[in-house]
Amino acid sequence: MSELLAPTPLPLGNLIDQPADALLGLIALHRADPRPEKLDLGVGVFRDDMQATPVMRAVKAAEAHIASTQASKSYLGAExxxxxxxxxAEVVLGSAIDHERTAGxxxxxxxxALRLGAELLARAHPGATVWIGAPTWPNHAPIFGEAGLRTRSHRFYDIERSRIDFASMLDELDNARPGDVLLLHGCCHNPSGADFSTGEWQAIAALCEARGxxxxxxxxxxxxxxELAEDAAATRRIFEALPTAILAYSxxxxxxxxxxxxxxxxxxxxxxxxxxLVRANMLTLARSLWSMPPDHGAAIVRTILEDEALRTDWETELAGMRARINGLRGALAAAHPRLAPIxxxxxxxxxxxxxxxxxxxxRDQHGIYMAGxxxxxxxxxxxxxxxxxxAALAPHF
Incomplete structure (x- = not known):
């Protein structure tokens, strides 16, 4: 009788082995490299001229304000x-937001945000396919796939010519069906850095409208x-042109x-x-995924955006970060013809x-680390x- 009542072991041995995260492996390799002149171009964080990732001044000031005034750390709601x-939303969508039709x-x-949107789509339209341009951030397809949605890639970027292949993109999206989802990078495409032109964004909006x-x-x-408004312009155009649109923001x-x-x-x-209906389902799904989101970072952003001096300082420091990135782009572009598109x-x-x-x-010969x-x-x-x-790249062009 005791054998019949013994608990059945969980079948954890049925789990399938998963590939190691390539970026984490790259970090480990760089850390173990003893060469003093090694160069880390893999990890996706901003770095200043000293290769530090500092806390922004406005963030420090907002944190100090929160620490001195916050009266409770009680739970937030699911929203x-x-x-x-x-x-x-005022920074991102501006006047493009229709408050009666938009839930945030x-x-x-x-x-x-991506996963919550994916879960909502899987609940609303489980037969939908998510079309993802290639190349893209490696985590995009897994996020939608783990939510149970089908994903398909379409050609987006010609790596050899370092430019968008818009004609091929439109040709491959001719196979998309009404109700399918088109994933788009709002600006600063990861990994290519190549963004659509105003005309191409207009064509994308027209395509979404025509094909549903x-x-x-x-x-x-x-x-x-x-600048902030310029980087949000394409997203605002999409929200203004179409009745249904989704935005994940970081x-x-x-x-x-x-x-x-x-x-x-x-x-x-x-x-x-x-x-x-969308809002009710968003909150139900959020409750099951993380119950309630962490407060501290959001409180920092809200504090900065509500204080004119802090917001001005944030925008000033952000402009400096942007200038550094664009200055380095210009230096690369001027250094070799194959790098000109950068x-x-x-x-x-x-x-x-x-x-x-x-x-x-x-990596092996020069200690220069980047994604594969x-x-x-x-x-x-x-x-x-x-x-x-x-100089290290020149022999490979």
Whole structure:
């Protein structure tokens, strides 16, 4: 009888082994490299001229204010800090937001926003396919896939020619069906740095309208390419042109709040009635995913956006970060003809037109570390190291 009542072991041995995270492996290799002149162009964080990732002045000041005035650390609701979401929406969507048709919630980082949006799509339209341009951030497809959605990649960027292949993109999206989702980088494309032109954004909006596609914008680098309004212009255009649109947002980069995981999700619906359903389901899903989002980072952003002096200082420091990135882009573009397109691109990342074998040789022979597809973090460079990188690259062009 005791044998019949014995608990059945959990079948953990049925789990399938998972590939190691390539970026984490790159970090470990760089850390173990004893060469003093080694160069880390892999990790996607902003770095200053001293290769530090400092806490922004406005963030420090906001934290001090919060520490001296915060009366409680009681739970937030599933929607998080709604004043944070409202203030941030003004920065991101501006007058493009229709409050009667748009629901917004705080999320743990941009990744949390993407996953919440994916879960909502899986609940609303489980047969939808998410179309993702290649190349893209490596975590995009897994996020949607783990939510149970199908994903398909479409050609977006010609790596050899370092430019967008818009004709191929439109040709491949001809296979998309009504109700499918089109994932879009709002600005500062990761990993290519190549953004659509105004005309191409207009064509994308027209395509979504004609074929009944839902645009899902991932905006993670606002203000690090061009000024805040310029980097949000494409997203605003999408929200103004289409009845249904989704936006996942991250404050990790433009506020330097990487480890605090600060994001938001906004969903625009066709009418107020659908918006009420969307909001109810967003909150139910958020409750099951993380119950309530962490407060500290969102409180920092809200404090900065509500204080004129802090906001001005944040925008000033952000402009300095942007100028550093764009200055390094210009230096790379001027150093070699094959790197010229980098000067017209935007954001922290660029893709070098080199083969994986060359990436490995740069690491082994020169201590230059980058992702296997040739993606580099522009902010990992300095005026001193740009010539070093270009000299090492020259034999591979």
């Amino acid at each position: 998080g800090d709604m004043l944070y979401a409202e203030r941030l 919630v705080q999320t743990p980082g941009g990744t949390g 596609l839902i645009p899902f914008v991932d905006l993670a680098y606002q203000g690090l390419g061009d 404050c990790d980069k433009n506020f330097g709040l990487y480890r605090d995981r600060v994001g938001a999700l906004w969903i625009q619906s066709a009418n107020a009635g659908v918006n009420a 000067g017209d691109q935007r954001g922290m990342f660029a893709m070098l037109p080199i083969a994986p074998e060359a990436v490995a040789q740069l 597809n040739g993606r580099i973090n522009i902010a990992g460079l300095s005026a001193r190291t740009v010539p070093v990188l270009v």
